[in-house]
Amino acid sequence: MKKKYxxxxxxxxxxxxxxxxxxxxxxxxxxxxxxxxxxxxxLQTFVRDKTIFDTGIHYIGGLSEGENLHNYFSxxxxxxxxxxxxxDEDGYDVITFEGDANQYPHAxxxxxxxxxxxxxxxxxxKVLREYCEKIxxxxxxxxxxxxxxxxxxxxxxxxxxxxxLLDELTSNEKLKAVLAGSNFLYAGDDYRTPFYVHALSxxxxxxxxxxxxxxxxxxxxxxIKQLKKYGGETYKHSEVVGFGYEDGKLVSAKTKNGNEYFGxxxxxxxxxxxxxxxxxxxxxxxxxxxxxQSLEAIIAPFSIYI
Numbered sequence: 001m002k003k004k005y006x007x008x009x010x011x012x013x014x015x016x017x018x019x020x021x022x023x024x025x026x027x028x029x030x031x032x033x034x035x036x037x038x039x040x041x042x043l044q045t046f047v048r049d050k051t052i053f054d055t056g057i058h059y060i061g062g063l064s065e066g067e068n069l070h071n072y073f074s075x076x077x078x079x080x081x082x083x084x085x086x087x088d089e090d091g092y093d094v095i096t097f098e099g100d101a102n103q104y105p106h107a108x109x110x111x112x113x114x115x116x117x118x119x120x121x122x123x124x125x126k127v128l129r130e131y132c133e134k135i136x137x138x139x140x141x142x143x144x145x146x147x148x149x150x151x152x153x154x155x156x157x158x159x160x161x162x163x164x165l166l167d168e169l170t171s172n173e174k175l176k177a178v179l180a181g182s183n184f185l186y187a188g189d190d191y192r193t194p195f196y197v198h199a200l201s202x203x204x205x206x207x208x209x210x211x212x213x214x215x216x217x218x219x220x221x222x223x224i225k226q227l228k229k230y231g232g233e234t235y236k237h238s239e240v241v242g243f244g245y246e247d248g249k250l251v252s253a254k255t256k257n258g259n260e261y262f263g264x265x266x267x268x269x270x271x272x273x274x275x276x277x278x279x280x281x282x283x284x285x286x287x288x289x290x291x292x293q294s295l296e297a298i299i300a301p302f303s304i305y306i
Contacts, residue, residue, distance in 0.1 A: 003031070003262065004262040004263070005028075005029045005030060005031050005233075005261065005262065005263045005264075006023070006028040006029045006030065006263065006264050006265065007023050007028050007029070007030045007031075007263055007264070007265045007267060008030075008031055008033065008252075008253050008261050008262075008263035008265070008266050008267070009030065009032045009033065009266075009267045009268075009269060010033050010240045010253060010266065010267070010268045010269060010270055010275075011032075011034065011041070011268065011269030012032050012033075012034035012039040012040060012041065012220075012234065012236075012269070013040065013041025013042065013043075013269050014040070014041060014042070014043060014219070014223075015269045016032055016041075016267065016269030017032065017039070017040070017220070017223040017224065017227065018072070018076060018223070019267055019269070020032050020232050021077075021223060021226050021227050021232070022076070023232075024227055024230035024231060024232040025076075025230050029231065029232075030227070030231075030232040030233070031232065031233040031234070031235065031261055031263075032227070032233070032234045032235070033235050033238040033239075033240055033253060033255060033261065034235065034236045034237075034238060035236075035237070035238065035239030035256075036236065037236055037237065038217070038220075038236070039220050039224060039234060039236060040216075040217060040219070040220030040223075041056070041269075042055060042056025042057060042216075043056065043057055043216040043217055043219050043220045044056070044216075044217060044220075045215035045216060045217040048305075052214055052215040053215070053305050054212070054215050054216050055303075056216070057212060057216030057219070058211075059087060059092065059093075059205070059209050059210060059211050059212075060204070060209075060210055060212065060216075061203075061204030061205035061206070061207060061208060061209050061210070062203075062204035062205075062207050062208065063079075063208055064207065064208040067204070067207050067208060068145060068146055068147060068204065069204060071147050072147070076223070076226055077222075077226045077229075078219065078222035078223060078225075078226055081222045081225075082212065082218060082222065083212070083213040083214055083218060084210045084211065084212060084213065085210065085211050085213055086108075086208065086209070086210055087108070087209040087210060087211055089107060089108045089109065089112065090105060090107050090108075090112065090116055091103075091105030091106065091107055091116065092106060092107070092108055092205060092209035093105075093106045093182060093205070093209075094106070095177070095178050095181030095182075097174075097177070100174075102120060104117065104120055104178040104181070105117070106181070106182065106202075106205070106206070107206075108205075108206060108207070108209055109206070109207075109208075110132045110136075110206060113128075113132065113206050114128045114129060114132060117175075117178065120178075121172065121174075121175050121178075124170065124172060124175055127169050127170045127172070127175065130169060131166075131169055131179060132206075134165065134169075134195070134199070135198075135199040135202065135206070136203065137154075137157075138160075138195060138196045138200070138203075139199055139200060139203045141153055141154035141157045141196070142196070142200065145200060157194075157195070157196050158194060158196060159194070160194060160195040160196070161191070161192075161193070161195065162180070162188065162193045162194060162195040162197070162198045163180075163190050163191060163193070165195045166179060166180060180198070182201070182202055182205070183198075185201055185202075186198070186201040235255075235259075237257065238255045238256075238257060238259065239255060239256040239257075240253045240254065240255055240256075240270075240278060241254060241255065241256050241278070242254045242278055243278060243279055243280075244260060244262075250266060250279070250283075251263070253266065272295075273292060273293055273295070276289055276292055276293070277293075
């Protein structure tokens, strides 16, 4: 099998599939290569006793009309096809602590978020409002987050540490722990996670939080349906094991099953270290390659489904 595309995308996670649709909508010929049996990365599901379990997307945010993910999903044509249920507006998530009977809610809507937590921290209204303002400011510093084509990143936002900002806001350790209670969603780390990572993660949920009825894999199915509508192609059981070159230029992706996919442009939606290894150490400056390979692996979750 030997095919030629404008764009070849390695990996069918949400980033890979959305990139594919955007490019296909603009008239590019696109193919997506996936090593597994299921497409979708963290959107994958599994079934036990006729019950659907999500592996990664337990709930999603920003899906009310006018919010960022609603706008993205509308643009790529899947919003109206998703089966969703809005979560409890007074507590889409609750934070609990051993030895403390309280259940501290994270509520939808910034005003509601503040009001619900004031029930437990009546003297901290100023802190809660300032925390919310800083989240919104951090998110507004990233134009594409809100689908704005103009404006630059506010560089000072990049250097603010999440823990340091919370320490600056309040000395109330319980309140800090409650505000950082969703750290597991983005593998937050006390001393390294920037505040903008925290802000970009929790802002969407505070705006609005939704559960995917029948699991997150419905998003994958709709994405692939849209991709095929625009002429894009997908191939599973197609693990990329190397790349082909002509005159020093990358021209093809080679898969474990012996196929070769040619393209003008290649997008990797897989782990960066693996990407560099597949391309080849000799194709990069040694300092860059070594720096990427020396990066520490991120924190990984281990989930138990009961």
